[in-house]
Amino acid sequence: MTTPILVVDRVTKRFAGHTAVDALSLAVPPGVIYGLLGPNGAGKSTTIRMIMGIYAPDAGAVQLFGDGRGGVEQSERIGYLPEERGLYPKMRVLDVLLFLAEMKGMDRGTARTKSLAWLERLGLSDWRLRKVNELSKGMQQKVQFISTIIHDPDLVVMDEPFAGLDPVNAQVLKDTLFDLRARGKTILLSTHIMEQAEKICDHICIIARGKKLVDGTLAEVKRSHGGQHVLVGFDGARGDADRIFADRRLVAKVDGSAQYAELELASKADAQEILKGLVSSGARLSRFELAEPSLNKIFIDLVGPEAATAAAQPGMEVARA
Amino acid sequence: MRKVFAVIRREFVERVRQRWFWVMALLGPVIFAVIFYLPTLLGRGGGVKHIAVVDGSTSVFGAQITERLNQASAVFVAVRVPGGPNVVDSLTAEVGAKRLDGFLLVSDVTVDSGKAEYRASNVSSFVATGTLQQVLRDLVSTTRLEREGVNPEVVARARVPIALDTKKISGGKTTGESGAQSFTLAYFMAFILYFAILVYGINVMSSVLEEKTSRIVEVLVSSVTPFQLMLGKVLGVGAVSIFQFAIWGVSGRILVSQRRRLIGEGGVGDAGQVWQLPHISAETLLLFIGCFICGFLLYSAMFAAVGAMSSNEQEARQAQQPVMYLVMIAFFSMFAMINDPGSNLAVTLSLVPFTAPIAMPVRWAAGNLPGSQIALSFAILLLTIVGVTWVASRIYRVGILMTGKRPSVKELVRWVRAA
Numbered sequence: 001m002t003t004p005i006l007v008v009d010r011v012t013k014r015f016a017g018h019t020a021v022d023a024l025s026l027a028v029p030p031g032v033i034y035g036l037l038g039p040n041g042a043g044k045s046t047t048i049r050m051i052m053g054i055y056a057p058d059a060g061a062v063q064l065f066g067d068g069r070g071g072v073e074q075s076e077r078i079g080y081l082p083e084e085r086g087l088y089p090k091m092r093v094l095d096v097l098l099f100l101a102e103m104k105g106m107d108r109g110t111a112r113t114k115s116l117a118w119l120e121r122l123g124l125s126d127w128r129l130r131k132v133n134e135l136s137k138g139m140q141q142k143v144q145f146i147s148t149i150i151h152d153p154d155l156v157v158m159d160e161p162f163a164g165l166d167p168v169n170a171q172v173l174k175d176t177l178f179d180l181r182a183r184g185k186t187i188l189l190s191t192h193i194m195e196q197a198e199k200i201c202d203h204i205c206i207i208a209r210g211k212k213l214v215d216g217t218l219a220e221v222k223r224s225h226g227g228q229h230v231l232v233g234f235d236g237a238r239g240d241a242d243r244i245f246a247d248r249r250l251v252a253k254v255d256g257s258a259q260y261a262e263l264e265l266a267s268k269a270d271a272q273e274i275l276k277g278l279v280s281s282g283a284r285l286s287r288f289e290l291a292e293p294s295l296n297k298i299f300i301d302l303v304g305p306e307a308a309t310a311a312a313q314p315g316m317e318v319a320r321a
Numbered sequence: 322m323r324k325v326f327a328v329i330r331r332e333f334v335e336r337v338r339q340r341w342f343w344v345m346a347l348l349g350p351v352i353f354a355v356i357f358y359l360p361t362l363l364g365r366g367g368g369v370k371h372i373a374v375v376d377g378s379t380s381v382f383g384a385q386i387t388e389r390l391n392q393a394s395a396v397f398v399a400v401r402v403p404g405g406p407n408v409v410d411s412l413t414a415e416v417g418a419k420r421l422d423g424f425l426l427v428s429d430v431t432v433d434s435g436k437a438e439y440r441a442s443n444v445s446s447f448v449a450t451g452t453l454q455q456v457l458r459d460l461v462s463t464t465r466l467e468r469e470g471v472n473p474e475v476v477a478r479a480r481v482p483i484a485l486d487t488k489k490i491s492g493g494k495t496t497g498e499s500g501a502q503s504f505t506l507a508y509f510m511a512f513i514l515y516f517a518i519l520v521y522g523i524n525v526m527s528s529v530l531e532e533k534t535s536r537i538v539e540v541l542v543s544s545v546t547p548f549q550l551m552l553g554k555v556l557g558v559g560a561v562s563i564f565q566f567a568i569w570g571v572s573g574r575i576l577v578s579q580r581r582r583l584i585g586e587g588g589v590g591d592a593g594q595v596w597q598l599p600h601i602s603a604e605t606l607l608l609f610i611g612c613f614i615c616g617f618l619l620y621s622a623m624f625a626a627v628g629a630m631s632s633n634e635q636e637a638r639q640a641q642q643p644v645m646y647l648v649m650i651a652f653f654s655m656f657a658m659i660n661d662p663g664s665n666l667a668v669t670l671s672l673v674p675f676t677a678p679i680a681m682p683v684r685w686a687a688g689n690l691p692g693s694q695i696a697l698s699f700a701i702l703l704l705t706i707v708g709v710t711w712v713a714s715r716i717y718r719v720g721i722l723m724t725g726k727r728p729s730v731k732e733l734v735r736w737v738r739a740a
Contacts, residue, residue, distance in 0.1 A: 052543040054722065075544040082543075086536025091335060102327035103544040147540070 003066060005030040005155055005186045006051065011060030013046050013210075020046040022210040023060065028188055028203065030154075033181055035201035036190040037295075039303055043210040044190040045083050048159050051188070052080055064155070076105040079153035083160045083190075085144050089133035093124065096132060097147055104151040111150065118146040122172065138169050145173065149180070156180060158189040162196050174200060194296035204295070208303040222292040225301070230263040230271050231289040232256070232278070239283030250274055255297060262297060324545045325553040332528060332557025337564065346565055350572040370397050370422040370449055372441070373412055377404030377428035382464060386427055389456045396452045404428065416442055425453065432464050506601070507659050507686035510609055514679050515652035518616045519645065521562040522624040528554055529628030529721070530637055538721045547718040555621045562617065608685055608695070615702045616678025619709055620648060626713035629720030636727050651676035655683045662689035671698055674705035712737055 004027035013021040021043040028034045038044050049055045051062050053071030064074055071078060087096050094115055101111035119125050122142045127135060135143065141164070149156060156177075162170055177187055177200060191197050197204060198218070205215035214221055234241070238258070245254045245263065250273055253264040265271060275288055336342055374390070376383025383401055390399040402408060402424075415421040423441020431437045437457055444450065459480065466476045529551075532538040541550055623644045631637035654676065658667040662684040671680040671690065677698045684690040719736040720728070728736070 049539075054539065054542055071543060072546060078543070080540060080543045082536070082539040084536040084539065086538075086540070088335075088531070088537060089535055095331075095334075099327060099331050100540065103324055103541060105323070105544075 002029050004028055005065060006188065007063040008047065008051065009061045009063065011047070011050055011057040011062060013043075013050060013055060014058050020210055021050070021057075024207065024210065024212055025060075026205045026212065026215055028186060030186050031181060031184050032202040033177060033187045033189065033200055035197040035204040036188060036207065037192065037194065037197055037204055037299060038190070038207040039192055042208045042303075044207065045159055046210075047207070048157055048188075048190060051157060052078070075103075076151065077154045079104075079148040079151065079156040081144065081148040081156075081158040081161055083163070085141065087132045087140060087144060087147075090131055092129050092131055093119070093135065093143055094128040096143065097150060100147040101150050104153075106151050114150050115146065118150060122146065137164070138166055141165060141169060142172070145176070149176070154185055156185060156187045158187070160191055161189050162191060162193060194294070194299050198295040206299060206302055213302045214298075218295070221298065222295070225293065225298045228265045228271070229291045229293045229297075230265060230274065231287060231291050232261045232263065233285065233287030234259050234261075235284040235286040237282060237284045239278060240281030241278055241283050244274060244277045244281065250277075253301075255300075262294065264293065264297075325549050325556075328545070328550060328553025329557040329560065332554055333560050333564075336524070336558070336561045342561070342565070346568045347572075349565075349569045350576055353569075353573060353576075370441070370446075371400075372397055372422055373400050373402045373415075373424040375402050375404050375408055375412065375424055375426045377426065378431070379429055380432075380464075382429070382432055382460065383427055385460055386425070386456060389460065390425075390452070396448060399425075413440070416440070427457075431457070432461055432468075435461055503686050503688060504659060506605070507655065507683045510605075510682040510686060511652060511655040511679050514609075514613055514616060514682065515648060517562055517566070517613060518620050518678065519648050521558050521617060522620040522644070522648075523641070524561070525555055525558045525621040526624035526628035526637060526641060527634075528558065529625050529717070530631060530634065533629065533721050534633060542721065547721065548714045551622075551625050551714055551717050555618065555625065558621065559614070559617055562613075566613075605682075605685065609682055611699065612678040612682050615699070615706060619674065619678070619702070619706050620644065622706070622710045622713040626716040626720070629717040630723070630728055630733065632723075632727065640727065647675045648679075651679040655679065658683045659687055662687035668694070672701060674698075674702045677702050 006026075006028040008024060008026045010023045010025050011021055012019065012023050024043070024047060026036075036044050036047065046055065050057045051064070051071060053062075053073075062071070064071060065077065067074060088099075091099070094112075097115040097119075098108055098111045101115065102108065106114075116125070116128070119128050122145075124139060124142060127139060132140060132143065145161075148158070161173060165173060177189075180187060189201075201218055203215070203217050204221055206213045206221075214225065216224070232241075241261070245251050245261065248266060250266055250269045251263050252266045255262045263274070265274075271290055278285060278288075372390070374383055374387045376387075387399045387401040390397045402412070404426075409424075409426070412421065412424045416423060419442070422443070423439060426438040426440070435457075439450070439453055441449075463476055463480065466479075467473055532541065538550075545553075624641065627640045627644060628637055631640050651670070654666070654670050658664075658670065658680060661667060667680065667684055667689070670676045671684050671694065673680075681690060681695065681698055685695075715737045716733060
């Protein structure tokens with residue numbers, strides 16, 4: 001296995017009254033899209049801030065690029081998109097980009113060329129001399145996104161990058177992320193939207209209440225969690241499906257709606273028995289598929305009860321001192 | 322360091338591009354000009370007055386008065402009119418018709434009892450009434466003395482006017498500065514320092530607040546250390562203030578050199594007595610700049626911390642009050658110091674670092690600031706700047722990422738310890 005580009009080694013961060021991140025370890029190999037998944041208040045943003053060197057961990061260490069130096073010292077190689085976006089509202093678009101590029105150690109000349117190229121690419125050329133607060137929300141997000149990757153960083157860290165994006169901009173972002181990965185860059189992103197993560201992440205790490213629940217490649221996680229799954233689609237008639245799904249010798253868990261169900265098979269159960277039972281009970285099927293569990297299902301299975309307790313602690317993200 | 326420079330440049334360029342900067346740059350000298358020239362314009366009271374001297378005396382007294390008044394050509398053009406029964410009425414009509422500004426009634430009684438009468442459309446001009454009084458007093462006393470048989474030569478010798486010329490002694494040497502000039506200098510240095518420290522300190526605060534409320538600060542502190550960010554900010558705003566001063570300095574120079582043209586010929590001599598333009602020596606300028614830089618660094622660090630611990634404008638406005646009071650104490654104690662620049666209070670104020678940047682120039686201008694005390698003051702000031710900046714940067718570091726309620730003093734202490 002290649003040396004990880006980022007190692008988080010048993011980091012702990014306590015804030016007044018609670019532990020936001022608890023002895024969390026993870027390793028991000030180079031050239032992948034790594035998803036840090038968890039419910040709200042799980043400690044994703046705190047973890048990311050420790051990776052970026054904005055917070056110092058109370059215990060443990062973060063290692064970037066196999067180097068002892070912190071995130072701020074190596075910021076030239078890192079692009080960061082925080083959860084709470086922000087630009088200078090009264091500055092011109094191009095000036096903001098130049099300034100943020102300078103913050104990443106670029107010289108102004110190169111920054112100008114790159115900025116103009118990116119603005120062109122994302123269709124914002126005509127807006128370069130306008131003030132940021134004259135732009136629409138979507139355009140501001142594009143500008144922010146450009147500022148994150150303008151210096152062509154080796155590691156891109158994004159906290160909830162898809163939050164608030166319309167489908168068009170989400171697609172632009174996704175394409176750019178794949179493009180970055182194809183060029184050997186590493187991307188660490190946090191999200192609580194599992195469908196999104198399932199489509200783009202190679203590696204994932206699920207955390208809740210500051211602790212790691214599972215990590216690995218997406219395939220590994222799917223293989224090791226939730227057992228064998230069957231996806232059933234109904235074409236109108238359900239027959240006696242509910243009785244069959246309730247049979248605990250065959251089905252361990254059901255998740256679904258009138259037209260669709262995701263079944264987790266009981267151990268040693270045979271999927272063919274279910275198919276036979278459904279057909280003979282008069283159900284009309286549009287789909288019957290042996291499948292890996294969806295990431296969403298794994299996530300809910302793992303953090304369901306945790307998520308509930310985490311949500312019952314308001315102000316967790318606020319108390320940052 | 323390149324990043325700090327980028328922060329400085331952003332602060333500078335964005336501020337200088339703003340409209341208010343140029344409004345201030347252009348309005349500043351105009352305001353100062355008004356303050357300087359207003360007394361002049363008011364004091365002139367409408368130029369030369371044409372008056373008649375109604376001479377009811379039996380001697381040459383009326384003729385002498387007329388002659389003397391005409392010598393003060395900038396103020397009066399006087400014509401002697403012999404007294405008569407209807408003269409006063411017809412002259413009053415002349416004044417009413419605005420063909421004459423007024424008339425002066427003198428007679429032998431004037432010499433005996435010192436009583437005279439001036440009737441005019443405007444009797445509130447200090448210059449006019451002052452000149453009249455002086456001329457009358459001189460002539461009345463001269464006439465009386467001569468009447469008593471005193472040799473006119475002795476009278477003339479006795480009447481040599483006394484000119485009380487005040488000269489400031491500074492550093493054991495007599496300077497060319499008058500008392501009025503010292504006061505003007507002290508007042509303006511204190512005012513400009515107070516004003517600039519407050520305005521630009523608050524500028525630093527709102528800049529911190531802007532980055533905090535717009536959330537951009539999180540991106541910034543992932544690339545620069547909070548200390549670098551704060552340093553760049555303070556230096557950037559400081560550069561703006563010095564640029565502003567330079568504009569004021571140059572335009573002030575132009576205004577002063579063109580003052581004759583601005584006010585018109587004549588009258589400037591009188592005005593100069595009201596507001597004498599102080600001579601600003603190189604040492605004074607150096608002390609002023611030193612005090613401004615130190616005062617600005619000290620206060621802007623505190624204002625930066627205030628900005629960092631607040632979440633919005635309202636909170637900041639409350640939290641800035643203790644800092645503002647410090648500057649205000651320094652400014653208002655100036656009035657006590659000008660009267661007695663050597664007092665214990667004045668010495669203390671010029672040594673306490675929070676008031677020293679304003680107190681030092683005041684005592685300096687008033688002519689009481691030994692070199693040893695300047696050195697001591699600056700030493701204390703510099704040490705305090707280092708200490709305050711250290712504390713402020715720690716509050717800043719924790720504060721810029723905080724949202725929610727404003728921290729208590731206890732929490733602030735913890736931030737300083739923990740950061």
